[in-house]
Amino acid sequence: MERDNLNFGNFMNDEFYMDLALRAAWRYQALTLPNPAVGCVLLDRGGRVLDIGAHKKAGFLHAEANAVFAALCDLDANFAQDFACEYARKFGVKFQNLESLKSALLQPSFTYDFILNRHGGLLRGACAYVTLEPCAHRGKTPSCAELLAELGLSRVVIGTRDTNAQAAGGAEILRRGGIEVKFDVCHAAAAELVEPFYLARKGGFCFIKINATLNGSVHGRIGSEKQRAFVHELRSVCDYIGVGGQTVRADRPTLDVRAAKFDEISALVGRADMLTLDACVAPQNLKLRTPNVWIHSRRALSDFDASIPLFGVEERKVEVSQSLPAGAKITMIEAGASSFDEFAQFASHALIFYSAQMREAGNFRANAALQPLFISSAGDPHLEANEFYGWFKILK
Ligand SMILES: [Zn+2]
Structure with missing residues (x-):
């Protein structure tokens, strides 16, 4: 007792x-x-x-x-x-x-x-x-x-x-x-x-990722370097990154994994000298995959400016289509201000990053019902103190 x-x-x-x-x-x-x-x-x-x-x-x-x-x-x-x-x-x-x-x-x-x-x-x-x-x-x-x-x-x-x-x-x-x-x-x-x-495992896991301020603005650069590293690590486990045709033309993104923390560590571990690291990994497991890109658009691939950086990334396939590529097992859609609704039909989950600030311009527009599954708490290792994120299920 x-x-x-x-x-x-x-x-x-x-x-x-x-x-x-x-x-x-x-x-x-x-x-x-x-x-x-x-x-x-x-x-x-x-x-x-x-x-x-x-x-x-x-x-x-x-x-x-x-x-x-x-x-x-x-x-x-x-x-x-x-x-x-x-x-x-x-x-x-x-x-x-x-x-x-x-x-x-x-x-x-x-x-x-x-x-x-x-x-x-x-x-x-x-x-x-x-x-x-x-x-x-x-x-x-x-x-x-x-x-x-x-x-x-x-x-x-x-x-x-x-x-x-x-x-x-x-x-x-x-x-x-x-x-x-x-x-x-x-x-x-x-x-x-x-x-x-x-x-x-079964058919495919597809989720929408958005970075926003507390009041839902996606305008300008939002999110710390730490958050960016987290997103690049997520990219490295995906077969495909989904992105809207409009975003590709306006933002000219690269959509690679260069900020993933594992990269830096991999370079260090590759050297023969003795190392002192914050976190370390065994070198044989470090090769990060560059995800393919799916551009959601009615246009053809040739309609896009080939000098946009995402087309110059090695070992990558770029597909332009109106539906998810057939081979996509794990897809992260990086949504912009107006594309949440356009992509919601393909995705089961949403990952929303919030930065604790307000901005007036460029709020993202969406009509969706979401069920919260997990909201990160203060001190999450992936983010700075003024940031948090939530995983949500998209209710259909
Ligand atoms: Zn086990």
Whole structure:
């Protein structure tokens, strides 16, 4: 009884922790594609929060492993120190401090092996809240279900089942490992989180992106360099960037990925000397894709001025048509002042960036009903303090 009181067990229920995991995952929505966005909260056996983790990018650690790794770094200083030493020896990358180590995109198989060899039973009896059933599939990384079973967790709470045939079956592995499994906590919200992933797999995921001031002006330059880097990272996971013919003629955009933060890091990691980085990544996973461009227009390609920078980007296809290109699995439409309605027929979701300022000119015009799914909070790592963004479902 006393113990329950100490744990605040009465009001910090399963839904409370699952909500933390969901919010952590939404911060990387779409950036994880073609993988799903997933969040994980890890509690120790006494109910104390050890870490709140998320999957950040396909090819790197899953949410469960990110949370486990950060928790072990906090629980055991030797674990973190030895990892940093061995990582430096193997990959030539040093970390400035513990925080940069915990937030880095680490080489996954090396990190999983290190966790399995060095966890020391520190997470025995722990509890994990995971927005999506832990994967059972051994792909580029070992399965998360096996990892959690190996660490001796006592309970895993899951938001929604994994229906992807290749990855499903994680709950069975957990149960065989003696772990209590609870399903469908915050199920509806967990299903909304994973919907873009399923859309991308099935037919295509298409969303509209807008940058606006608080009063909806899209006139002039809006958004910080940080926001721009975020948008370029989103571009790098897309097959196509959609844009209106009018915008192409008026703005003469490039629509490339040059501001994505990974680029800069990639250039540094490519050098042989020892590096000190805020966040670092394994060089083999760094090649960023330049998205193709879909110009929504009735005109022909030859009607556009070929000197507009987007036509000069290498390894890119440009298509001009009135409907989504057939091969578009992941599409971000960069909408202008008057094109939201024109594009809404193609998109299921909208991502709206707000900068906390007002401007009189150039408000965007749209008639649409939206359902908010996630609104970023102050301190979001992708943005400056005067900015926020929301993910919305476009109601049809
Ligand atoms: Zn996994």
